[in-house]
Amino acid sequence: MCxxxxxxxxxxxxxxxxxxxxxxTIYIDNELFDGTQEFLDYIKNIGGRYIFLTNxxxxxxxxxxxxxxxxxxxADREDFLTSTNVTALYLKNKxxxxxxxxxxxxxxxxxxxxxxxIVDRREEGIDCLxxxxxxxxxxxxxxxxxxxLNQGVDYIATNIDRVCPTWYGFVPDCGSVSQMLxxxxxxxxxxxxxxxxxxxxxxxxKTGFGREETAxxxxxxxxxxxxxxxxxxxxxxxxxxxxxxxxxxKSDVKPEVVCKNIRDLYNYLIH
Numbered sequence: 001m002c003x004x005x006x007x008x009x010x011x012x013x014x015x016x017x018x019x020x021x022x023x024x025t026i027y028i029d030n031e032l033f034d035g036t037q038e039f040l041d042y043i044k045n046i047g048g049r050y051i052f053l054t055n056x057x058x059x060x061x062x063x064x065x066x067x068x069x070x071x072x073x074x075a076d077r078e079d080f081l082t083s084t085n086v087t088a089l090y091l092k093n094k095x096x097x098x099x100x101x102x103x104x105x106x107x108x109x110x111x112x113x114x115x116x117x118i119v120d121r122r123e124e125g126i127d128c129l130x131x132x133x134x135x136x137x138x139x140x141x142x143x144x145x146x147x148x149l150n151q152g153v154d155y156i157a158t159n160i161d162r163v164c165p166t167w168y169g170f171v172p173d174c175g176s177v178s179q180m181l182x183x184x185x186x187x188x189x190x191x192x193x194x195x196x197x198x199x200x201x202x203x204x205x206k207t208g209f210g211r212e213e214t215a216x217x218x219x220x221x222x223x224x225x226x227x228x229x230x231x232x233x234x235x236x237x238x239x240x241x242x243x244x245x246x247x248x249x250k251s252d253v254k255p256e257v258v259c260k261n262i263r264d265l266y267n268y269l270i271h
Contacts, residue, residue, distance in 0.1 A: 003258040012257060013269060015234060016048040017209035019200060021218030022064070023056060024165040024241015026262060031167065032071040033240060035263025040073065042269060050079070051203045053216070055159035055193040055223055057084045057132030057174070060106040081203055083158040083193030084132060088114035089202075090192050091156065096128040100148060102141055103132030103158075122147060128154040131189060133164065133174045142181070149185040157189035161223055165241050194218075195226030195253075200233060217265070219243050226253045236265060 020026060026036045043050045052064070052075070059067070061080045068075045088111055091099060101108045101118045111118050111130070119126065122144040129148045134141065149155060157178055163170035175191075182188045193199065204214055215234040218224020219241030228235035237243060237255035240262065248254060259265040 012215060012234065012236070015213055015215040016046065017204065017207055017214040018043055018048065018050045019053045019203050019214065019216045019228075019233075020050055021216075021220070021224045021241075022052050022054045024219035024243075025217060025224075025238055026052075027071060028165055028241070029167040030071070032073070033262050035261065035266045037073065039262050039266040039269075042266060049207050049209065051207070052080050053082075053194065053199050053203065053218075053224075053227075054080070055083045055133075055161050055174075056164060057082060057087070057107050057158040057193075058104045058135045060084075060110050063106060078206075081199050081206075082110075083199070084110045086196075086198045086202060087111075087130065087132075087156065087158045087192045088116060089198075091116055091128070091130060094128070094154070096154070098123075098125045099128045099130050100126045100144065100153075101130055101132075102145055103130075103134045104136045107132040107134070107158075126153055128156060129189075130156045130158075131174060131178065132158040133161070134177065137177070145181055146184050149181065149187045155187055155189040157191050159193035159223070160191040160195070161220070163242060165219075170242070194220075194223040195230055197227060197231035200227060200231035217262075221247055221251045221253045221255070225255045229253060238262060238265065 026033055061077050064080055065075050098117050101111055101120055157174055160175045161173040162175040164173040178189055211233050216228030217236040219238050220243050225235045225237050235255045236257045238259050238261055
């Protein structure tokens with residue numbers, strides 16, 4: 001079942017570029033949601049394009065390709081934009097001399113591949129702390145971060161997500177660790193990924209589709225849907241992940257379309 005603002009669903013049938021969140025939208029852990037493959041095939045059949053947008057910076061694009069392949073979905077590098085991609089662009093433009101990378105091995109590798117001056121231990125000359133969703137978190141990283149933040153270095157984080165969905169519930173994401181560090185140091189980072197519009201803007205530039213042809217699909221109001229709203233494109237909120245129907249009443253961010261899951265969205269579009 002889908003709920004929508006007047007005339008929005010018919011307009012959705014004219015969309016060509018679908019920007020899809022992953023965790024909680026097309027899968028949970030190693031479970032691909034029913035209807036995902038059919039939805040992706042539909043987009044190809046109408047001459048459209050889909051790009052996976054994820055705030056999860058714990059995995060490299062290579063790992064995401066491997067994950068989708070294991071779930072039966074063929075993908076390549078051009079099908080992805082991650083919060084690490086846009087963070088790397090931001091860091092390059094700032095021209096930092098030495099960046100402490102607070103995150104997973106894959107996160108640090110991706111920043112290094114972007115030819116950024118990355119270190120993963122506290123040393124002289126660090127002028128920026130950049131944090132991602134860290135599934136390899138330990139106390140040493142937290143202590144290093146507190147010392148650097150108290151010294152006044154710039155503070156950047158890939159995403160504002162409070163939790164990451166799993167098959168058993170949720171685990172703390174980058175936003176929650178940021179809040180923990182704020183409790184200790186009084187500082188919050190500049191967040192780069194969704195809900196900022198940069199990922200949508202970059203996807204449209206990459207593919208050549210305009211705003212009127214683009215829709216964001218995701219399971220979080222404060223990241224996915226807010227990102228679409230901030231970029232001026234259509235939004236579809238699915239209830240298969242973190243977000244619930246009652247969240248809409250409490251939030252200033254309002255999606256144009258709400259669907260139970262990706263299957264319901266696909267069923268509407270083919271009819």
